[in-house]
Amino acid sequence: MSACKQVPPLVSFQAGGLQGGLHLEPFFRRKDKVVIVMGATGTGKSKLAIDLATRLPAEIVNSDKMQVYKGLDIVTNKVTEEECRGVTHHLFGIIDPNSNFTADDFCHHASAAIDSIVRRDRVPIIAGGSNSYIDALVNYQAEFRLRYECRFLWVDVSLDVLHSFVSERVDRMVEAGLVNEVKKMFDPDQSDYTQGIRRAIGVPEMDEYFRAEAMGASEKTKAKLLRTAIAKIKENTCFLARRQLQKIHRLHSQWGWNMHRLDATEAFLKRGDDREAEEAWENLVAGPGTRIVDSFLYDEGVSSSVLAAAGGPVAMPAAVATASR
Structure with a gap:
């Protein structure tokens, strides 16, 4: 049975056991569990979420504010059907590109998707770089806090290595057709780039x-x-990565999230060798992430030493905090 399935109350009272037949089930019902994968753009959040989903009965809820829109698949770096590996994704390329999809809209749609996933005895994995969406859902939705318990996985890559990777990724996006993709939506009479997918x-x-x-x-x-x-796209993407990383630090400090940092830097440094890169990713990110999620779903009694070996809760030490500078 999935760990997300509701369980009976720990204490059962018969109808006549107390005067008036007091019903205490709502007070004892265990919260359903949600896994949240965070990180700056380009760090491999989608890859980790899909890795986890292939090892669990899980589905992914997208929390990237540009990937919710239809179109511009190259520009928004949507995962391909092949990369999805059969894993069901929600809130992925479904919103009209000219509309404004707000944090409130995300909370409404994400809550419905999570409820649907849980009712089918599967684990919801929220993944994406729009931390404001996750903040709004986790910290400002009272019903969500009452119903769900979250475990946060933070995929991190040192900024100098990430900036180099982002630059290469933009070049690959250009080779894949970014210019023509954007050209199809270019309107010489339109200069407003503050709405929707624009x-x-x-x-x-x-x-x-x-x-x-x-x-x-x-x-x-x-x-x-x-x-x-192209140079400006690279510059703005690197700026976005720094801003997202700083936001993660602020959210951790503000809310004290149970967050586990997974350092993928070595896997990125070895990206020239597919075999070595995949081995490093498994050893440093996917493997530890799987163990953390397993302990969260199935064995909450796991020792802190085991969690630490698998990427333990982040206390934001100085060595980590300097990554945002």
Whole structure:
């Protein structure tokens, strides 16, 4: 049976056991459990969530505020069908790209998805980089706090290594067709990039290039503007990563979340060798993450020393905090 299935109360009272037949089941019912995977952009949150979901009866609820929208699959770096490995995803590419999907909207849709997953005896795994969405759900939704217990996994990569990876990833996105994908939604009469999916990094940065192209600019001018746009996409993505990391630190300090840091830096350093990179990922991220989740779902009596060996609760020591600087 899934650990998310509701269990009977620990103490049972017969109808006539107390005057008036006092019913105490709601006071003793165990909370359902939710796993939340956090981290800056590019650190492998989706990969870890899918790894966990393939080892559990689990489904994933997307908490990336750009990936909820339909379209721009390359720009928003949505996982492919192959990368999903058969794992069911919720809130993934379902929202009209011109609408504004707020934190309140996320709480409403995510709560419905989590309820559906739990009712089918599966584990909800929330994964994504939009920490404001997770903050709104976990800390400001009274019903969610009453019904669910959360375990947080934080996938971390040292910023210098992450910045290098992000730069390479943007180059791969360009090779995969980012420019043409954004061009399809370019409107020379529209210069507002504050609504819907148009806010996604990779869209506003291309505006000047497309306008120059529409005006018949020379190939030399267009090439220069394209290089500038790509460099700006890389810069803004790195800035986003730093901001997300700082937000994780603030949330941990503010709310005292039961958070486990998994350092994936070595796996990223070995990304030139697929076998070594996968081995490092399994040893440092997927394996420890699986053990932490197993202890959370099935064996809460596990010792703190075991949890520490598997990426124990984060106390935000100075060595970790310096990562945001």
